[in-house]
Amino acid sequence: MIETVQATEALRRQVSAWRAEGLSVGFVPTMGNLHEGHLALVRDALRQSDRVVVSIFVNPMQFGANEDLDAYPRTLAEDQLKLEAVGAHLLFHPSVEAVYPEGEAACSAVLVPESLTDILCGASRPGHFRGVATVVAKLFNMVQPDCAVFGEKDLQQLRVIERMCRDLDFPVRIIGSPTLRETDGLARSSRNAYLTESERAVAPALHQALQGVAQAVAEDRGRIDEAVASAVVDLEARGFRVDYLEVRDRLTLALPEPSADRPLAVLGAAHLGRARLIDNVAVPA
Amino acid sequence: MIETVQATEALRRQVSAWRAEGLSVGFVPTMGNLHEGHLALVRDALRQSDRVVVSIFVNPMQFGANEDLDAYPRTLAEDQLKLEAVGAHLLFHPSVEAVYPEGEAACSAVLVPESLTDILCGASRPGHFRGVATVVAKLFNMVQPDCAVFGEKDLQQLRVIERMCRDLDFPVRIIGSPTLRETDGLARSSRNAYLTESERAVAPALHQALQGVAQAVAEDRGRIDEAVASAVVDLEARGFRVDYLEVRDRLTLALPEPSADRPLAVLGAAHLGRARLIDNVAVPA
Structure with missing residues (x-):
């Protein structure tokens, strides 16, 4: 079974050990319920780095009040099997309390310019990309990867993350990975x-x-x-x-x-x- | 003369070389025009880490429209002599264009909760702590220090940075350093x-x-x-x-x-x- 850690300290210990060996670290942040699209991101990360960390965290800060936070599928045991099979090295699965000890509303936030966050999905999901940028900034600081892979299916999310990284000088290379589709063209989701x-x-x-x-x-x-x-x-x-x-x-x-x-x-x-x-x-x- | 770099790439090269030697890195961000108060921060950083990076950057994002951005004293040559004498190892002196290539208004920002940023100095300087938190996040990502030292004279700034670090999980230990005063009690500034x-x-x-x-x-x-x-x-x-x-x-x-x-x-x-x-x-x- 893939090694799974909940605590940031344990995550950092493992990543530091890899660093000490001179190994590069790739990162794939997810909300879990993994399908072939996610596994393609992990394969991309494996091609780009010696070790790959995957996170599973259903981030309350990026869900609106009337959205599907509670209904969002959580399938940890199956996800662990899939990650083991694809060859990921570490699963980071923090609790909501560990990520937002004072609640997400009281957390400092990362704001990417509105010209990028208030259009398209951001227009109908106010605050969504604030939640996305903030949790990704936090995860980058927890994992400290060399690169991170995001799917092009969420193209606006990819552009928001690229912009945040460039604007705030995160030392992380962002890689966009092509959308995986069913045979009839439906994007995997x-x-x-x-x-x-x-x-x-x-x-x-x-x-x-x-x-x-x-x-x-x-x-x-x-x-x-x-x-x-x-x-x-x-x-x-x-x-x-x-x-x-x-x-x-x-x-x-x-x-x-x-x-x-x-x-x-x-x-x-x-x-x-x-x-x-x-x-x-x-x-x- | 203390080694001085302007480019983030050169800064990261030097810090990486220190890391490869197993050396710890302390950081003192300043706006320059260094006095004994700043040098006390550098001495604190030297006590806490093997190598110390000092930055000098007059950050336009933390000045209001009617404030003293243009008048703020810039004394690089004297600052370099003082830093050399106190034993700092590297001066990072980026240009405004390098830090804000598209202008500070178009830059992604870090927002610390208003309960901390809109009181005291934040009440009379709207946007000030947004500028402070954002530039410190950027500098942390450029330098990637183990610890950073801030003066207690700017107590609210210290608390804002501590909060940002905790909320966004920056792997940086924040150290507050006591206010240095003239013999008649005036805080050095x-x-x-x-x-x-x-x-x-x-x-x-x-x-x-x-x-x-x-x-x-x-x-x-x-x-x-x-x-x-x-x-x-x-x-x-x-x-x-x-x-x-x-x-x-x-x-x-x-x-x-x-x-x-x-x-x-x-x-x-x-x-x-x-x-x-x-x-x-x-x-x-």
Whole structure:
């Protein structure tokens, strides 16, 4: 079974021992309920570093009051088996009380500029990226890794973490890892477990819609508004409640400038039954 | 002359080389214009660690729009001589452009809870402690020290940094160092240079006023309001414009609870001519 520690002191002791041997350390922060997408991040970290720490922590600070904090699936024993099988070296599984001894509302916070945190998912989840940036800063200070791997499925989260690291000079290299998909295109996500059988059959339409917009925009950047509007109508007709569907600069997440020839992405979030699904695709160059 | 580096890469190279030798690293962040008070911090750091890094950086993010950012004294050559003489090992002197490549307003920030940052100096200097916490987080990530030394003269700053470190799990031990004073009691400060000769003669009255309140409160905790009011009247009569003068819990900076037997401090800030002087003293137990 993978070695599992709850206390920051025990974590730091192990990482220090590795450092003393001259070994590099990679880090994959997760909320657990691990699927193939997470394991792909661990494999990326293993390729980049001698030892890999995975954390499992369902972070209350990044959940809104009406969100699924309590319902979020917790499957530690299965997660441990998967991490052992993939070859991760240490699982860090702190308690909420250890991470937020005075409660998350009383904790100092990391604020990434609003231009990055108040758009897209941040617009419908106020405070979400404050919670994400804060817990990742804390975890970076606990683990002190050389690199950390984040999935591109949560592209805005990746950009927020990159920005925090650059702005606050964290000595951690951030690695983005491509989205892993089911054979029908649905992005792997722990929240897919919320889908009923019939919703699961409809779910890949989100990815198809983003692909459709990406293809249309690749052919003609002047057609963004039209392509997005038609995709939203199509998704709503299939039973999605669309939260946003937008074309953005893939690196800065700024609104695209018509004249600039920068890489673009199409990002979307939509409710389907109990699940809120998010996904994004690159616009072909 | 003390080795001086401007680039974070050069700083990290030197610190890594020390780490590889098994040496511990202490850190003293300053805004330069070094006086005996700063050198006492360096001596403390030297007692606690094998190598000591001092930074000199006048941090624009902690100055308000109407404050003395431009006037703040910059005396690098003299500072280097003093640091060499006291035995510091490395001076880190980054440019504003290196610390805030996109400007400080566009930089991610560290927010310590308002209960600690919006009182005392924070009440009259909005955003000040946001700037302090952010630059110290950045410097900690650049230097990666084992310990860092801060003067107790800036007691609120010390408490803000302690809180930030604890809340965000920075692996840095924070050490508070006693206030160094002139023989007449005036706390050493770079801003004392703003005083005219006659103001300098009056300046120790701030410390005397704080001492008077501390003595009165030590004798009778029920007399706080009366002692503070009389001290303020006395200071204003001598030409000070009092910003605040308060009795607070010395560790949490919360308002004192009459029944509790916790350590107290008297903190004050007052304008005298061009200078804004701050000081604090412990209430005798």
